[in-house]
Amino acid sequence: MDRSEITDNPVIKAYDQPSGGWGSLKSVMEKTLAEGLSVETMYEMLRKQNKADGYACVSCSWAKPAEPHLAEFCENGAKATVWEVTRKRCDRAFFAKHRVSELRHWTDHDLEKQGRLTTPMRYDASLDQYIPVKWEDAFREIGAELQALNPDSAVFYVSGRASLEASYMWQLFSRIYGSPNLPDSSNMCHESTSVGLPKSIGSPVGTVQIEDFDLADMLFFFGHNTGTNAPRLLHQVHDARQRGVPVVTFNPLQERGLMRFKDPQSPAEMLSPGDGVKMSSDYFQLRPGGDIAAMTGIAKAVLALDDAAIADGRPRILDTAFIAEHGHGFEDFEAFVRGQSWEEIERCSGLDRDSLEHVGRLYSRAERVIANYGMGLTQHRHGTENVQMLCNLLLMRGNIGKPGAGISPIRGHSNVQGQRTVGISEKPELVPLDKLAEFYAFEPPRHKGLDTVEACKGIIDGSVKAFVSLGGNFSRAAPETALLEEAWRKLRLSVQISTKLNRNHLLPGEVTYILPCLGRIEDDRQASGLQHVSMEDSTACIHGSIGWSPPASPELLSEPKIIAELAKATIPGRSNIDWDFWVADYSRVRDEIARTYPKDFSNFNARFLQPGGFHRDLAACKREWNTENKKANFLTPSGFDVNPNIEVDGKNILSLMTIRSNDQFNTTVYGYDDRLRGIQGTRMVILMNAEDMKRLNLRDDDRVDLATHADDGVDRRVCDLRVHAFSIPKGAIAGYFPELNPLVPLWHHAEGSHTPASKAIPVEIVRR
Structure with a gap:
């Protein structure tokens, strides 16, 4: 085990440099060399990242502009690329050398540090080792195991990296088999968005496109560490600050990316002695979970300014025309805000009245406002209400459905948003099941499936018997880790489609397989030649991606190929799908996606490779509200506190x-x-x-x-x-x-x- 990066005497010292800058370049270079790559090779790869004729980053899902920067990648995106195209290999010799019980003592970093998986493997309990298995044997045995189980006891998980093509095929495989259990990584991070936004504005995704940042005259950030989790967004924030646009950040921690930034693509900034551009004009460290209280304070300040405008005969601060035409529930929301005391707002937010009134004044003067947020809003007991309260704040001044304004949930994995768009969901009402039944001659299950939390419960209580995973490191990412890992080993079947070794592989069930797949950056050649795949970014734009690097092993199969072979082995004759025909040319899968979702994907194959991709047809962007009442809804929160409030004074x-x-x-x-x-x-x-x-x-x-x-x-x-x-x-x-x-x-x-x-x-x- 390589412990060279761990020290018994770690250094913890305040970092006073900007994000970006020389520190970012140095870190990327160190990781490049550590993975056995030359600087020249790395340059050739990275210059194609997030370009129309290249590959989409395998890290975050931030937007890919039509006119990209010379280097359209960030520090973490570069590290993700290095991590995938590493020269290191986790091959047959590695597994022959190490027992699984030994590997369980390794750190997560050291497991993935072994490099790319190269060979399909089956766990042998008598040896406590993974041994090589032929692809055809693995598919046949997995198919037989699944056929012997009740489909409701099988979970088909998908991580946020799989392409639209693979995701569409995956959900069809699961549904034809009879399982609606399709949890995904969105369950773990932005499900509060997917539940909260439709009730507010009728859309499960945000309304902001990358071009809107050029028009905005104010930006909010709530609960997002942009410098680490979506660093390319710092370019838009940087440009906004250069124009004098106020950027107001709410986060319990001071995160460098939204404090100071030095653009690595600006020679003037890189060579200047200063510490870069100040990114947030105002930065407020609120209590974790204090977001609703803080937003209520801002809304209260806006209402007070509106009252003063009425009294003085000046134009209203509220967008009364928008509220009258498009809004519903404003009166109840207004009553809630007016009824909250400043003392309670200050106590629950951890911020003072003067600060929140200052933000209210900034907001009242801005005409086009974008509100960005991350898991600091969604991963709370009242995460759904957090999202809806941010919508309320925007709706007060008509800041949804016009250029330069809107709600902007910043997603994590590179295609986690797109997978939902093409049917990865455990909720039957979100999937066009009638179309799928008609198109593919099968009867899909109509009952609700298991989400991530429910799948974990099922594994722990034994009702889940099989877990088949398209990517990811589920047991490590999910809550209740200790109970989950203990129960995982009681599964009848565990199948992991992966590129690298991770903790989940070390929890073998009775029958366990590792199926190694191609990465997105690698050449994917099928019967019709080199294949493109597609994904959806955080701004609901669809992009193409084509591999550049040679495969890590000649034994690797693509995700669509693996899905097709599993389907052929498990559900032969149970639909009219010609899986081999689809795998031979992925454009045929895209045609099927367009047939199933014509509003979002019309003319899919002709549009997805254009620079900047193409934007889904989102009604909320046009101020059309696909809510039950066809209005944008002001939804009043139930209160401020998270757990409820944790009192800490004098306690442990x-x-x-x-x-x-x-x-x-x-x-x-x-x-x-x-x-x-x-x-x-x-x-x-x-x-x-x-x-x-x-x-x-x-x-x-x-x-x-x-x-x-x-x-x-x-x-x-x-x-x-x-x-x-x-x-x-x-x-x-x-x-x-x-x-x-x-x-x-x-x-x-x-x-x-x-x-x-x-x-x-x-x-x-x-x-x-």
């Missing part, structure tokens, strides 16, 4: 928010440094408010355990964490995902959406 109970480092993407950990937070050589750290540390008699580098504060009989604990003082609100602490996932109870999720509430977990400090 704190509110934990999980975070990601700038050296990771989701569960993939590229290294043990978090440069932008000044942490080097460890991820087993918790960041605390200095006053809380003093109150609890803790000092920097003290070692503690964390235990979930819950009275449900389950001992959830993560041990040996290093304490460090950090700029974070009192009563809150932060630590890394996925290491702290064992502290998230399965029941601790957003009401209505089941998104795990990983941004406000009640925990106790346990002295060692």
